[in-house]
Amino acid sequence: QSVLTQPPSVSGAPGQRVTISCTGSSSNIGAGYDVHWYQQLPGTAPKLLIYGNSNRPSGVPDRISGSKSGTSASLAISGLQAEDEADYYCQSYDSSLNGFYVFGTGTKVTVL
Amino acid sequence: EVQLVESGGGLVKPGGSLRLSCAASGFTFSSYSMNWVRQAPGKGLEWVLSISSSSSYIYYIDSVKGRFTISRDDAKNSLYLQMNSLRAEDTAVYYCARAIAARTHYFDYWGQGTLVTVSS
Numbered sequence: 633q634s635v636l637t638q639p640p641s642v643s644g645a646p647g648q649r650v651t652i653s654c655t656g657s658s659s660n661i662g663a664g665y666d667v668h669w670y671q672q673l674p675g676t677a678p679k680l681l682i683y684g685n686s687n688r689p690s691g692v693p694d695r696i697s698g699s700k701s702g703t704s705a706s707l708a709i710s711g712l713q714a715e716d717e718a719d720y721y722c723q724s725y726d727s728s729l730n731g732f733y734v735f736g737t738g739t740k741v742t743v744l
Numbered sequence: 745e746v747q748l749v750e751s752g753g754g755l756v757k758p759g760g761s762l763r764l765s766c767a768a769s770g771f772t773f774s775s776y777s778m779n780w781v782r783q784a785p786g787k788g789l790e791w792v793l794s795i796s797s798s799s800s801y802i803y804y805i806d807s808v809k810g811r812f813t814i815s816r817d818d819a820k821n822s823l824y825l826q827m828n829s830l831r832a833e834d835t836a837v838y839y840c841a842r843a844i845a846a847r848t849h850y851f852d853y854w855g856q857g858t859l860v861t862v863s864s
Contacts, residue, residue, distance in 0.1 A: 634788065666848035670789075677839055677854040678781075678789065684846060721789050725848045732803040733779075733791040733849065 635660060635726050636736035643742040644712045652739045654705040654722030660734060662703035665725040669698055669707045672719040681720070682707060709741070717743045746770040746853045748840050753858030760830050760862070766823040766840030766855055774798070774818035777843040779851065780825050782836035782860075790836075793825065794843065807833075830862045 637655045644650040654667060661667055669682040680689050682698035685705065695710040705724075709716055722736035752764040766778070779794045793804040793814040802814055813826040823840050837859050841851035 666846065666850075668848070668850040670851075672789075677856050678851075679854070680850065680852050683844070683850045683852070684848075689852065723789075723850060732794055732805075735789040735791065738788040 634737045635734050636722055636724060638720075638722060638736040638739045640737070641740045641742060643744055645744045646712055646714065648712050649708060649710045650712060650741060651709075652707045652720055652722075652741070654707070654736045656703050656705075656724060656726075658703065659728035660703075660724045660726040661700065661705055663727055665727075667698070667700050667705035668723045670721045670723065672721065674718070678721065712741075712743055714743050716741055746842070748842065748853055748855035750838065750840055750855040750858040753838065753860045755861045755863065756830055757864050758831060758862055761826070761828045762830065762860060764825040764827070764838055764840075764858055764860070766825075768821045768823065768840075768842075771842070773816075773821040777845065777849065778814075778816060778823045779841045779843050780814060780823075781839045781841050781851070781854075782834075783839070783857075784833075784836040787836075792838075795823070827860070830860075832862050834860060835862045836860060 670678040671681045672678045685700040686698045697708045720739045726734045747769045749767045777796045780792045795814045811829045815824045837857040839857045840855045842853045843849045
C-alpha cells in the first residue's frame, strides 16, 4: 500500500486542463523531499515527465507542469490531447518506511 | 541513446528461483545507481531494490529481504536480480531503471520490462 495517494481517475475533453493530486505526509512530501512524475502509456514502460517538483526533461511539452506545496504535489496537463490518455504516478522518498523510494497509487487520465 | 533491456523473466513455481538481467548501453553505466521496480498485473509501481554505483550501497523493501539479491557487473554494463523463494505475490513486470542522484532520486530511463509469473 502506497503512502502517496492519488485520485484513481480524472477525465477531460480535448483542449481542457486536468490536474492530478499526490497527497503525502510529514515523512515524505511534507519533509521536503522532491516529487517526480511519470507517465505510463498502455502496455509500455513508465516515462519521466517531471522531476524535482516542477522541471521538465527535454522533449516534454510545456503544457505539462508540476508543483508542490506542503504535504502535496500536483501535475497539470493543459490543452489535453488524445495522446495524454495514460496512467500517471508521482514518486518521492519516505523517511519512515523501509522503502527507499515510494510511488503514488496512480491516476488514469481519460480523454473524453 | 540510453537503452536498458531486461531479460530472464518467465513462469516459475512458488519457492523457485529466477535471475533477471538488464543490459545497459548508451551511457557510463558504472557512474549510476541502478534499480529494479516492479508492477503487478493491473497494479501500480513498486520500487524493489537499488544498488549504488560501485555497489557500495544496496537498499531494498522488506518484502524481498533475504530472498532477492541485486548485483551489477560494470565491465559488462549489466544489472542483475537474483530472485529466490519466489511467492505468488512476486508476480509482476520487473523494470530496471537508472536513477539520477538528486535531492530525491528519480528514474530517468526505464527498460521495457520482463514479466515474472509465479504460479503452480
